[in-house]
Amino acid sequence: KRQVTAFDLERHARYADRPRATIAVTGASGLVGSALCAFLATGGHRVRRVVRRAPRDADEIAWDPAAGTTDPAAWEGVDAVVHLAGENIAGGRWTDAFKRRVHDSRVRGTRLVAETVASLDRKPSVLVSASAIGFYGARDDDGPLDESAAPGEGFLPETCLAWEAATAPAADAGVRVAIPRIGVVLSGRGGALPRMLTPFRIGVGGRVGSGRQMMSWIALDDLVGVIHALLFDAGFAGPVNATAPTPVDNRTFTRSLAGVLRRPAIFPAPAFALRLALGEMADALLLTGARARPEKLRAHGYPFRHDTLEDALRRELGRR
Numbered sequence: 001k002r003q004v005t006a007f008d009l010e011r012h013a014r015y016a017d018r019p020r021a022t023i024a025v026t027g028a029s030g031l032v033g034s035a036l037c038a039f040l041a042t043g044g045h046r047v048r049r050v051v052r053r054a055p056r057d058a059d060e061i062a063w064d065p066a067a068g069t070t071d072p073a074a075w076e077g078v079d080a081v082v083h084l085a086g087e088n089i090a091g092g093r094w095t096d097a098f099k100r101r102v103h104d105s106r107v108r109g110t111r112l113v114a115e116t117v118a119s120l121d122r123k124p125s126v127l128v129s130a131s132a133i134g135f136y137g138a139r140d141d142d143g144p145l146d147e148s149a150a151p152g153e154g155f156l157p158e159t160c161l162a163w164e165a166a167t168a169p170a171a172d173a174g175v176r177v178a179i180p181r182i183g184v185v186l187s188g189r190g191g192a193l194p195r196m197l198t199p200f201r202i203g204v205g206g207r208v209g210s211g212r213q214m215m216s217w218i219a220l221d222d223l224v225g226v227i228h229a230l231l232f233d234a235g236f237a238g239p240v241n242a243t244a245p246t247p248v249d250n251r252t253f254t255r256s257l258a259g260v261l262r263r264p265a266i267f268p269a270p271a272f273a274l275r276l277a278l279g280e281m282a283d284a285l286l287l288t289g290a291r292a293r294p295e296k297l298r299a300h301g302y303p304f305r306h307d308t309l310e311d312a313l314r315r316e317l318g319r320r
Helices: 002-014 033-044 096-119 155-165 168-172 192-201 219-231 250-261 269-278 280-287 295-299 309-316
Strands: 022-026 046-051 060-064 080-083 126-129 176-182 184-186 217-219 238-242
Touching: 002 033, 002 219, 022 033, 022 060, 033 046, 033 219, 046 126, 080 096, 080 219, 096 126, 096 155, 096 168, 126 219, 168 176, 176 219, 184 192, 184 219, 184 309, 217 219, 217 309, 219 238, 219 309, 238 295, 250 309, 269 280
Parallel strands: 022 046, 022 080, 046 060, 080 126, 126 176, 176 238, 184 217
Antiparallel strands: none
């Protein structure tokens, strides 16, 4: 804990010359949002959570992204906005109806935030609006992909493209827009990692499919640090790959996870079984990937706390 606190203090110190800010956050109750809000508060910033119910106090702002409604007056005085909200892409089988929900939750919500920001008399200086490395699609054989790479093909790239384009009203109004394309977030507190643990803990874990598919990952505390940097470093604009500098293939990931847990990794999950169980989602999320490279973060000297997978897994799973 002392190491975490010291590292957090070091990150805050990088922008100590910036004034304390009022920051609105959508998706504040999620895995990333809750960690981000706590981190920002420790830095002396005022966090205003954007919620789907009636506000309980002055630090909450109401919105209804499905209906496309919010009160712009409630956003006045906000210095920066972080937009993280959106339907969980792994929250159900990918029927046409579910895919529409995923697409609309991201595009409509982002457009509402961007249009609201653009309408304010005193506009925030920056909108940090989440996207995902799903933008690149299935690109295992393409080598490292920086932020200039073209989108892939299929549902996820098309959704990410529309999701990012929905920030245009804010950018057109002169607000700096930074778009973190977030990789697989590793955290012992939630998300993908805890769901991977059970088969390994009972000794039946192993690679997924061929094991050759790439996994561009990032530790949760590094993602929080990246968003913090995007908020306060005016040199960031447009898409930013929010991934660790050392992506790995699935075979390497499963061996590393098994090693940290001190369990075997000898039972592969066959591709045909995953496709049978999950349908289209299996190919998009489990059986293919992309080697995203955080070129902009490296160019700005972003100090990754976890740049190797084993270090991130040991930290998140308490296996020091």
